[in-house]
Amino acid sequence: MKNPTVSSKDINSHPAAAMQVLVSKEIAAHIRSWRFNILILLIVLTFGASLYVSSMGLKDAVSNMRDPDQSFLYLKLLTTTDNSIPPFHVFLNFLAPLLGIALGFDAINAEYNNGTLTRLMAQPIYRDNLLFAKFLAPLIVVGTLFIALVLLMIGGGLLGTGVRIEPQELLRILGFTLISVLYVAFWLSLAILLSIRFRQPATSALTAIGIWLFFTVFFPILVNLAIRPFLPNPNYISEQEYLAYNELILNLLRLSPSQLYTDATTTLLMPSVRSLGPIAMEQMVGAIPSPLSFRESFLMVWPQVSGLTAAMMICFAWSYYIFMRREIRS
Amino acid sequence: MxxxxxxxxxxxxxxxxxxxxxxxxxxxxxxxxxxxxxxxxxxxxxxxxxxxxxxxxxxxxxxxxxxxxxxxxxxxxxxxxxxxxxxxxxxxxxxxxxxxxxxxxxxxxxxxxxxxxxxxxxxxxxxxxxxxxxxxxxxxxxxxxxxxxxxxxxxxxxxxxxxxxxxxxxxxxxxxxxxxxxxxxxxxxxxxxxxxxxxxxxxxxxxxxxxxxxxxxxxSIEHLAHNLQQQEGVTTAITLEAPGDMARFEEALKTLPGFRKLTVTGYSIELQTDADVTAAAVRLLVNSGANVVAVSRNDYKLDDIYNTYFENSITTKTAHEKSNGFFKRYQ
Structure with a gap:
């Protein structure tokens, strides 16, 4: 064996090094995979389409004097639509789960079925390094993708319109990006959890898609069905009670991560949104229809952001727990 | 060590x-x-x-x-x-x-x-x-x-x-x-x-x-074979041309060192001893007037080691070996 002599500079025994190697391998594998490229194409296409639609209607939106948000050109670019297709953040509400699921549904069980897990575990790395790498790598890729997209949008807007971007707009757009990544992170950690739980990638993918469909399609219907029998006729109850019921329904809907995401992005991208629930006329008295500051909007969505983070953490902690105790052998 | x-x-x-x-x-x-x-x-x-x-x-x-x-x-x-x-x-x-x-x-x-x-x-x-x-x-x-x-x-x-x-x-x-x-x-x-x-x-x-x-x-494998030999003894099978004076042959063979057991079936004699005595046994028989036509000595080889130790498990496990190990054993 022609084994070159090992010098100290060839060995990097820093514990973070193994993690780095794992993450970069994962990123490379994702970027090279067909699956990810198709998803990127899908997202870039929807982004392009919604941007095209919004830039067509931009002139009307910006010159609409009755809209308190009319001066935020770049937020308008993200949210305006002529109703032919939904704006990007609504699209993302559907696509982000798909992205998260697609990047995570075979994270562990594919390694298991390929026979690479035992081999990997026999290397001097900690078991949780693998789990972290499986979680971090897709997020880095998705984060880069989203940031690149919004920066492209801002750049394009600057070139096309010549309008200066408000610092507040930039913050809001970055906040939107961050929350989108967080939303993807939730679905990713759920998918990883299922990939540990189920041996077959197909089973875990189907289960994840099932959960996603449940939350986007059936959950609102279910909440409606569950509440309706208890709901008195709105004509016979006081306004207070009516509001309380409304609040209850909204809170139940907020158990769904997609509702949290919708709330959070709508508030961030539309500065004039003042409340996520019903407001009484009395509360509105004296309010000037003006946009909120970034800080106020952010404070408003803080519960949503922490809710999403908590859901993600629970999924991740759970997968961590079952993965650490899992027998490695096949 | x-x-x-x-x-x-x-x-x-x-x-x-x-x-x-x-x-x-x-x-x-x-x-x-x-x-x-x-x-x-x-x-x-x-x-x-x-x-x-x-x-x-x-x-x-x-x-x-x-x-x-x-x-x-x-x-x-x-x-x-x-x-x-x-x-x-x-x-x-x-x-x-x-x-x-x-x-x-x-x-x-x-x-x-x-x-x-x-x-x-x-x-x-x-x-x-x-x-x-x-x-x-x-x-x-x-x-x-x-x-x-x-x-x-x-x-x-x-x-x-x-x-x-x-x-x-x-x-x-x-x-x-x-x-x-x-x-x-x-x-x-x-x-x-x-x-x-x-x-x-x-x-x-x-x-x-x-x-x-x-x-x-x-x-070591030799060590295992040796141990097995100690335990089981050496078996020598000798085939004669025609059945002679079997009783005399038996008497002669019983004097061999480390003699354990002797079975006669038709023309053949199966001899079990502690150590290998094939040569001595054949000489004895020839001297006693027997016409020896075939001699085979049973060495304890791998198959015996295998059989002795795996015996019980082989009979129960062969049906579901990982990847056709059953056939591989007889390659």
């Missing part, structure tokens, strides 16, 4: 009521090739996983390279290369990339890992396939790549779990020769698990026979 590099004391693993490994005590010394032999389901893989700290033992300790494998698995994994029984690689990566990845995980820098990986692929004879994706690799090529991966971390101990499984006979020969050569060149300790005694005996310095979670015997 040197300090053992692998020391297992009272290693036990039970899954619920099923005891996979039962109080295993084993010492393996630096530089030797040890064969862990046993039928499938004997607990070989479980023992190996415990040595690597991948499975927690129910009781007992495993010290490998001076580290407790359960408490300090990372230190053990740094010094031990492991080739699992169903080794797999990332199918979308090339052989070189797969190897570099593992090398980098072991702390080698990128450029050094690249150089090392190329060397290793040369050693195991895969230099032509370096840039092929491993998805297209045959079983034998995967095993070779697996061996390259074990070697690239310059281990002190190499643990190979069923390394010959699924390779054709010629490939097995080459593979075992490679292991033997590398072990001698680098003073590498090798622990080899297999259910294929015929292959293992060629390379192993010592073997341990492991059945039903218990280590029944350990020692």
């Amino acid at each position: 040197k300090d053992p590099i692998i020391q297992l004391t009272g290693l036990t693993k039970s899954y619920g009521k099923v005891i996979a490994v039962d109080k295993l005590d084993l010492q393996i010394y630096p530089g030797e090739i040890f064969g862990l032999l046993g039928p499938n389901g004997a607990g070989k893989t479980t023992s190996i996983l415990m040595m690597l700290g991948l499975t927690e033992p129910t009781a007992g300790t495993a010290y490998v390279c001076g580290h407790n494998a359960t408490r300090n698995p990372i230190a053990v994994k740094r010094k031990v290369g492991y080739l699992p029984d169903n080794v797999g690689f990332y199918p979308e990566m090339t052989a070189l990339e797969n190897l570099c990845f593992i090398a980098e995980l072991n702390g080698l820098t990128k450029s050094y890992a690249q150089a090392c990986a190329k060397d290793m692929l040369h050693v195991v004879g895969l230099e032509q396939e370096m840039h092929k994706k491993t998805g297209a690799f045959s079983r034998g090529m995967k095993q070779r790549l697996g061996l390259a991966e074990v070697l690239i971390k310059t281990p002190e101990v190499a643990i190979l779990d069923e390394p010959t499984l699924g390779i054709d006979p010629k490939g097995v020969d080459e593979f075992l020769e490679l292991i033997k050569r590398l072990s001698k060149e680098h003073n590498l300790t090798v622990l080899l698990s297999s259910h294929h005694l015929h292959q293992v005996q060629r390379v192993c310095d010592r073997v341990g026979i492991f059945v039903g979670g218990k280590l029944l015997v350990e020692g």
Whole structure:
């Protein structure tokens, strides 16, 4: 064996090094995979389409004097639509789960079925390094993708319109990006959890898609069905009670991560949104229809952001727990 | 004697009521090739996983390279290369990339890992396939790549779990020769698990026979054969041309040293003695006027070792061996 002599500079025994190697391998594998490229194409296409639609209607939106948000050109670019297709953040509400699921549904069980897990575990790395790498790598890729997209949008807007971007707009757009990544992170950690739980990638993918469909399609219907029998006729109850019921329904809907995401992005991208629930006329008295500051909007969505983070953490902690105790052998 | 590099004391693993490994005590010394032999389901893989700290033992300790494998698995994994029984690689990566990845995980820098990986692929004879994706690799090529991966971390101990499984006979020969050569060149300790005694005996310095979670015997193959001979004696079968004065022959044979038992069936005599007395027995018979036409001596060979120790388990386990081990035994 022609084994070159090992010098100290060839060995990097820093514990973070193994993690780095794992993450970069994962990123490379994702970027090279067909699956990810198709998803990127899908997202870039929807982004392009919604941007095209919004830039067509931009002139009307910006010159609409009755809209308190009319001066935020770049937020308008993200949210305006002529109703032919939904704006990007609504699209993302559907696509982000798909992205998260697609990047995570075979994270562990594919390694298991390929026979690479035992081999990997026999290397001097900690078991949780693998789990972290499986979680971090897709997020880095998705984060880069989203940031690149919004920066492209801002750049394009600057070139096309010549309008200066408000610092507040930039913050809001970055906040939107961050929350989108967080939303993807939730679905990713759920998918990883299922990939540990189920041996077959197909089973875990189907289960994840099932959960996603449940939350986007059936959950609102279910909440409606569950509440309706208890709901008195709105004509016979006081306004207070009516509001309380409304609040209850909204809170139940907020158990769904997609509702949290919708709330959070709508508030961030539309500065004039003042409340996520019903407001009484009395509360509105004296309010000037003006946009909120970034800080106020952010404070408003803080519960949503922490809710999403908590859901993600629970999924991740759970997968961590079952993965650490899992027998490695096949 | 040197300090053992692998020391297992009272290693036990039970899954619920099923005891996979039962109080295993084993010492393996630096530089030797040890064969862990046993039928499938004997607990070989479980023992190996415990040595690597991948499975927690129910009781007992495993010290490998001076580290407790359960408490300090990372230190053990740094010094031990492991080739699992169903080794797999990332199918979308090339052989070189797969190897570099593992090398980098072991702390080698990128450029050094690249150089090392190329060397290793040369050693195991895969230099032509370096840039092929491993998805297209045959079983034998995967095993070779697996061996390259074990070697690239310059281990002190190499643990190979069923390394010959699924390779054709010629490939097995080459593979075992490679292991033997590398072990001698680098003073590498090798622990080899297999259910294929015929292959293992060629390379192993010592073997341990492991059945039903218990280590029944350990020692060199010659030692085992010798022990078996002590236990069972030597059987010599002598065939005569025509039945002569059988009673006289019997009397003569009974005077042989270490005589145990004698059975006469038709023209043939079966003689059991402590040690080999074939020549003396034939001389005696000839002197007594018998016409000897055939003599066969029963040496205790591998098959007997195998049968004696695996007997019980073979009859119950052959039906579901991992990958047609049943046929392989009769190759």
